Amino acid sequence: MLKVGFNGWFLERPETGTGQYSRKILDALATRAEVKVLGGRQLPAGKALLNIYKVWFENVLFPLFCLREHVDVAFVPYMGPPLFSPKPLVVTVHDLIPFLFPEYAYSPLVKLYNFLVKAAIPKACLILADSAHTRKDVIGFFKVSPEKVRVVYPGIGEEFKPVKDEARLRAVRKRYGLSGRFFLYLGGFDRRKNIGLLLDAYQILRNRLGNQAPVLVVAGKVPTRESPALLNPLKMVRERGLEDGVKFTGWVADEDKPSLYSMAEAFLFPSLYEGFGFPPLEAMACGCPVLASRSSSLPEVLGEAALLLDPNRPEDWAEGMEGVIKELDLAQSLREKGVERAKIFTWKSAARNVLSILEEAAGRGSP
Incomplete structure (x- = not known):
């Protein structure tokens, strides 16, 4: 069974779209692979916003965690990959808002973080995009090979259905x-x-x-x-x-x-x-x-x-x-x-596609 190292930073932010994506993909992957999660209860309280600790978590703690757990592939379900990964790395890019809209680069720390992300994304083994539009943005902005960027549509929760009560x-x-x-x-x-x-x-x-x-x-x-x-x-x-x-x-x-x-x-x-x-x-x-x-x-x-x-x-x-x-x-x-x-967009389908790409990355055998 595939052993996946999972960056769980946004599990601490369930109110965000990225937090929901992380939780839904994790829950669905856990039935199909052995998933080792760094995040959740391991994170100090209040550490879910961008700060120096987040940079440390992504670039030092998570790579070391993947090495210690002997995972086959490292997965970051948001645009926060490490600059260097000891394992084949797969990252999801939901959108390019921080780069396309300058009003979001509101502090020196955000600008530094964006610089690190821009340097790290091309080093990923494979990149997931939420849509073909985002895939096009990723290929153009990060100057990566189109072959590296795959579209995996997220799902929507089964709770969303007509309410008649x-x-x-x-x-x-x-x-x-x-x-x-x-x-x-x-x-x-x-x-x-x-x-x-x-x-x-x-x-x-x-x-x-x-x-x-x-x-x-x-x-x-x-x-x-x-x-x-x-x-x-x-x-x-x-x-x-x-x-x-x-x-x-x-x-x-x-x-x-x-x-x-x-x-x-x-x-x-x-x-x-x-x-x-x-x-x-x-x-x-x-x-x-x-x-x-x-x-x-x-x-x-x-x-x-x-x-x-x-x-x-x-x-x-x-x-x-x-x-x-x-x-x-x-x-x-x-x-x-x-x-x-x-009905087209389900988390089961999304997780199945993510797993297939994680297996492909692991099969390549090198970061």
């Missing part, structure tokens, strides 16, 4: 103070998430429909202050005079997300750049019509099951939002196509 739906409505029909955005507030476009589109819709327009529910933890990478959506809503039409829920528990997706008139995802894009797929799996940007990996991942729109044209988004609430055939078609599309 009325008592459960009522409880979620009460918990987040929701009533009536609503559009839903669930995600972060990074500048690349393009929240301004979403609010501009909703303003156009409100001007057309007045109080007949469903409320716009914005779910997720709102930043307490702006930064080069983050926007304050509360301020943006006030500037547009939309306080009576936009409802902020704050942080949403994982177990409540399927209910929110299931109740929404449509899920809106105007992001400018995604390496994969979990939220719109989760919404699809729950039978929610999806409007998403025609940008980065989203057309590849969502296919024809979403209404894909120009992320720079709020009037197109307003028209799409009006369409899904007025054209019942359109909404129903998006629901049906979305549920089928989401």
